Amino acid sequence: MPAVTVPDLTVLPRVSAPGVAAASRPVVSITSAPSGTEGEGFPVKRAFAGVDLSVLDPFIHLDEMGEVDYAPGEPKGTPWHPHRGFETVTYIIDGIFDHQDSYGGGGSITDGDTQWMTAGSGLLHIEAPPEHLVVSGGLFHGFQLWVNLPRVDKMKAPSYQDLRSRDVALATSADGGTLLRVIAGDVAGLQGPGSTHTPMAMLHATLAPGAELDLPWRPDFNALVYVMAGDGFVGPQQAPISAGHLAVLGAGDALRISAAQRQQQRYATGLEVLVLGGQPIREPIAWAGPFVMNTRDEVVQAFEDFQAGRLGQPLPHAEVGDPVG
Template sequence: MPAVTVPDITVLPRIPAPDATATERPVRSVTTAPSGFEGEGFPVRRAFQGVDMRDLDPFLHMDQMGEVEYAPGEPKGTSWHPHRGFETVTYIIDGTFEHQDSHGGGGEITNGDTQWMTAGSGLLHIERPPEGLVVSGGLFHGLQLWVNLPRADKWLEPKYQDLRGSASTLLTTPDGGALLRLIAGDIAGDTAGHTGPGSTHTPMAMLHATVSPGAQLRLPWRRDFNALVYVLSGTGTVGPLGHPVKTGQLAVFGPGDTITVAADRVQESRLAGLDVVVLGGQPIREPVAWAGPFVMNTRAEVMQAFEDYQKGKLGVVPATYVPHGR
C-alpha cells in the first residue's frame, strides 16, 4: 500500500496530544461492509451500508475499490453518467484512474492522489483505468466518498480539484507511531495551522492514517463533527474500550473530543500497519431526497434532475473524448 510514504517519519510535524480534560469518543457501532460491483464490474466494499444516515451526515456513500490484482484486460471503470447536488472524492492508494467530465475537469490520479469533484448544479463524468493499465493489468486500490452539499450549495457551478499526493499534509503522532496524510480539513487543537489541500463546502476533515504495529493514534477531534473510522487493511482496536476492527469495517463514534485507534502488534507480513481513513464533518441536518446519481432535498428536485439529464441540460460528452480501443 504505497499511497504517500516518507523515509523518516520522525521529522514530520506532530499533532497535538489530546487535552487532559478531553472526553474519549465511545464507539457506537462497528459494521462490516458487504462486497459488490460498481460501474462496468469492478469490485467494491460498500463501507456505509447498514449505517443510519443520521450518523453519517454530511457523508452519503463510500466504496472501497479493490484491493484487487487485475490480470491483463481485466481493469474496469464506469460509463458516462450524471451527478447533481453533492461532491465525489476519489482517492487512489494503488494503481491509476482517469477522470473526465463535461465541465472541463479531468486528469489522471495515481498513488496518493485525490480527485475532488463538486457536481453542484450538475454534470456528466466518467472514471476508468488508463489504457496502459487495461493492457498490463496490475494492482488497484482506492476509495470514493460522496459528500452532501447543503441546500444553499446544491446549485453551485461544478468544480474540479486535482490534489496531488505530494500536496497532502503529512503529520505524525507525538511518539511517531503513525503517519497521517491529511487530505482535507485540519486536526482539532493544532495551533500550527496544518490543513489538507482539499477545499470543502461542507465543514469536514478527511485523513488516511497508517498506524504502526503496536502503536496507538489518539486524535483530537472537533466536538461539532461526527467521527467515522474505516479500516482499509489490517487489524486493531478502536475507542476507549478497545473494540476489535479489521479490513472492511466501519466504526461510528459517539460524542467527545478524541478518537482512539490502535494497531495490533502482529499484522500480515505485507502490511506496514493498520491503515484507516478517518472522516468527520458538521452535520447538515436537512431533508435528503436521493435517487441514483442525484442527491437533493425534495423528490420534486430529484425528478427535475432526471428530466434535465434527459434533455441534455447536465452537459454532453466532450467531443475530445476517445473511448479505449479507438
C-alpha cells in the first residue's frame, strides 16, 4: 500500500491551505469498523456500521476489503447478484478484481484503478479474482462505496466507468508531506476522473509521519474520514484516530488531518485515509439487501422484477440477501 505512489512529492502541484477565516470542521463522532465477511467469504471492515444514514447522506455503505494476504487457492469474490437505485464504487489498492455485468460493463481493476457502476434501473453483476490470482494467492486490499441516487435518477439506464490509476488527479499538501489522489469531484481545484450523478468528492491521502493536511472543503458537502492504516489526528481539536476509525465531521469549509510523528512499525509510511464528502440528497431511503429505493413498495417491485428476470439477463446462481458488493 498504496498502489499509486510518487517518489518525489516536490514535482507535484501543491494545494493551497484554506484562508485564515476558514472554519475547520469539528469532529462529531469517531466510530470503529467491525469485521465481517462478504460475497463468498472475503474479509471486510464495515466502515459505516453504527452511523446514522442521515449523517452519511448521500453515501450508504462502505466496506474496506482486506487487507489480506491470501494463500494459494484462497482468493474469493462474489456470486452473481442484482442492484438497483444506487452506484457502486470499487477502488482497488492492491490485488486484482474482475467485474462483469449484465449490461456489458466490466473489466479488470488493479493497483489504484476504480470501477464506477451506476446500477440505476437494475442489473446483475459479479466480482471475482482472476484465475491466476486464485492459483497463486497474494495481497488483496480495496474499498467498495455505495452512493445513493436521487429519486430522479434511480431508474436511469445502467452505466459503467473504468477509471484507471493513471487518470487520478495527484497533488501534495502545502507542507509537501501528503500525497493526494483525487478519484472523483473537485478538491481544492483538483478534478478527479469520476463522473458523478450526486455532487461528491472522493480522495485517498497518504500523510508522512508528522505531516499536516489542511484542505478547503465545500460547505454544502458532508465530510467523512476513514483510516485504513496508521495513527493520526483529525479536526481543529486534533482528536486521535487510528486504523479502522471513521470520523464524521461537522459544519465548516475546511478540514484538518495530521499524522502522528511516531508510527507503529507496520505503518512506517504514515497515515492512510479515505476522505469522502457529498451533497446530501435528503430523500426517504428504503433499503433491503441489494436495492436502495425511496419507498417500501419500490423495494418490493425491485425484488419482483429480479425474480421475473427483468434486471438484465438472469443467471442461475444469482441470489438476493444481505448487502453484496
